[in-house]
Amino acid sequence: MTDRATADPAGTTTPPLAGASVEEVAGPAGSAPELPEPHSTIIEVDGLGKNYGNVIALSDVSIVVNAAEVTCILGDNGAGKSTLIKILAGVHQHSAGTMTIDGAERKFTSPRDALALGIATVYQDLAVVPLMPIWRNFFLGSEPTRWMPPVRRLDVTAMKRITRGELLKMGIDLRDVDQPIGTLSGGERQSVAIARAVYFGARVLILDEPTAALGVKQAGVVLRYIAQARDRGLGVVFITHNPHHAYPIGDRFLLLSRGRSLGEYAKPDITIDELTRQMAGGAELEALAHELKR
Numbered sequence: 001m002t003d004r005a006t007a008d009p010a011g012t013t014t015p016p017l018a019g020a021s022v023e024e025v026a027g028p029a030g031s032a033p034e035l036p037e038p039h040s041t042i043i044e045v046d047g048l049g050k051n052y053g054n055v056i057a058l059s060d061v062s063i064v065v066n067a068a069e070v071t072c073i074l075g076d077n078g079a080g081k082s083t084l085i086k087i088l089a090g091v092h093q094h095s096a097g098t099m100t101i102d103g104a105e106r107k108f109t110s111p112r113d114a115l116a117l118g119i120a121t122v123y124q125d126l127a128v129v130p131l132m133p134i135w136r137n138f139f140l141g142s143e144p145t146r147w148m149p150p151v152r153r154l155d156v157t158a159m160k161r162i163t164r165g166e167l168l169k170m171g172i173d174l175r176d177v178d179q180p181i182g183t184l185s186g187g188e189r190q191s192v193a194i195a196r197a198v199y200f201g202a203r204v205l206i207l208d209e210p211t212a213a214l215g216v217k218q219a220g221v222v223l224r225y226i227a228q229a230r231d232r233g234l235g236v237v238f239i240t241h242n243p244h245h246a247y248p249i250g251d252r253f254l255l256l257s258r259g260r261s262l263g264e265y266a267k268p269d270i271t272i273d274e275l276t277r278q279m280a281g282g283a284e285l286e287a288l289a290h291e292l293k294r
């Protein structure tokens, strides 16, 4: 791809800061607050509820998200997992209960409100453009530009350098950041999205089922990057169906079923067997095993 092809056609993606360095323009999160001390609470929700018309999607749910810890949200289809994280991400508003960020009660009216406080969400259907190079996707919507008289151009060199560097920091060694992101495996794509959120200043990283469509090895790759983000001090909210993905990495576990909490456990208070049993609905699974037996 040539420089011309990548020039910002409308010049609208970044503010016209002539002469500013790339780091100033695109650097990690201008305005999001600093990362707090490890293990201090960033988000606390209490008695949270959400109705969609007559449907009670969430009722009386409470969790905390601490810096440098992983909060796992587990539950079957329709349990309310996505509804909960959409409230944290500012996509939906809660209809009951409270949400407290850095000690102040909040009700977000748009995802921008959440982002401004450093709460970044990676959705399962990643919003990537498959045919565009990795570096282009990394900066999508926040491209740094450089004044190259008589026009302002995308700073391609800087974007490639930063993308490569940020991925390396997360331990992701990609051969070539010029390859289309569509050529990466699902796990690698998730990892790029995580690195991107970290670079743009996330303090809380919300991942909606990042391992759902992945095989054992690729899921392992993503779990490692979740650990990396945690070790860098972020609070991580990890949504999954799979207790075997959640247990090794989670510090606390919230189990949801049909919009209600089945319990919140710190890791020392629950074993993987118990977590799996609760997830499977315990008695329900035993009944199913009986039914399927020949």
Ligand SMILES: Nc1ncnc2c1ncn2[C@@H]1O[C@H](COP(=O)(O)OP(=O)(O)OP(=O)(O)O)[C@@H](O)[C@H]1O
Binding pocket: 052, 055, 056, 057, 075, 076, 077, 078, 079, 080, 081, 082, 083, 084
């Ligand atoms: N926009 C909406 N309008 C009406 N009902 C909704 C809406 N979004 C979700 N629901 C309902 O709320 C309940 C919880 O849905 P949610 O998507 O939060 O579940 P989930 O735990 O993320 O499930 P999955 O594992 O399938 O992604 C479901 O009964 C769903 O049908």
Ligand SMILES: [Mg+2]
Binding pocket: 081, 082, 083
């Ligand atoms: Mg969901």
